[in-house]
Amino acid sequence: MSLDRQHPQICRFDVRIKLDSVHTGNPTGDRQLQSAAFFDVAAHPEARYRADRCRWNGKGPIDVQGFLTLRGVKKPVPLTATLKAGDELSATATVNRLDFGVGQDQWSNGAVISAKVGIKAHLKLAKAPH
Numbered sequence: 001m002s003l004d005r006q007h008p009q010i011c012r013f014d015v016r017i018k019l020d021s022v023h024t025g026n027p028t029g030d031r032q033l034q035s036a037a038f039f040d041v042a043a044h045p046e047a048r049y050r051a052d053r054c055r056w057n058g059k060g061p062i063d064v065q066g067f068l069t070l071r072g073v074k075k076p077v078p079l080t081a082t083l084k085a086g087d088e089l090s091a092t093a094t095v096n097r098l099d100f101g102v103g104q105d106q107w108s109n110g111a112v113i114s115a116k117v118g119i120k121a122h123l124k125l126a127k128a129p130h
Contacts (some may be wrong), residue, residue, distance in 0.1 A: 012052035013066055015123065017047045020092040044071050051079070064091065070100040079121075087125040094118050 011113045019039045024030055034041040053067025062080040081091040097103055098110075107113060 009054055011051065011056075011062075011064065013049060013051040013064060015049045015121070017049075019044065019046055036063070037107055038102050040071055048076070049079075062089075068093075068095065068100075069103060073100045075099055077119075089121075089123045089125060091121045091123065092119065 005082070017043045020034055022030055022033050022039070024033065033039055037097050039047075047068065047070045049066055049068050051064050053065040054065040054067075058115045060082075062081040062083065064081050066077065066079065067074050068077040075095075077093050077095055079093045084090055095117055096116045097113075097117050098108065102117075103109075103113060103115075109115070
């Protein structure tokens with residue numbers, strides 16, 4: 001992942017998330033999220049976020065335009081990111097989990113678990129090679 005302060009529209013995000021690392025604080029919930037009804041970790045062990053376009057004026061929020069691939073489904077998901085002290089980035093997004101097939105059978109609507117899910121990430125920027 002990289003962001004050039006001199007050319008803020010140029011950015012690169014390639015983030016992979018191992019879905020078996022989900023930790024909710026509830027072992028039963030963790031197993032449920034890893035099941036075929038939700039993340040289907042056996043068939044899709046990771047999610048991926050890739051972006052190569054940002055809008056940023058050098059300060060304030062960064063609008064990141066990229067794609068999330070989850071359960072084999074790839075959809076555009078914009079992130080709103082903030083550069084923290086050092087080279088750390090805090091990012092948020094909202095997705096409709098049903099667009100990615102997360103929540104099958106009894107979970108395939110928003111009646112018990114909301115279809116809209118907030119995503120929060122804390123990332124460290126890589127130094128670009130010279």
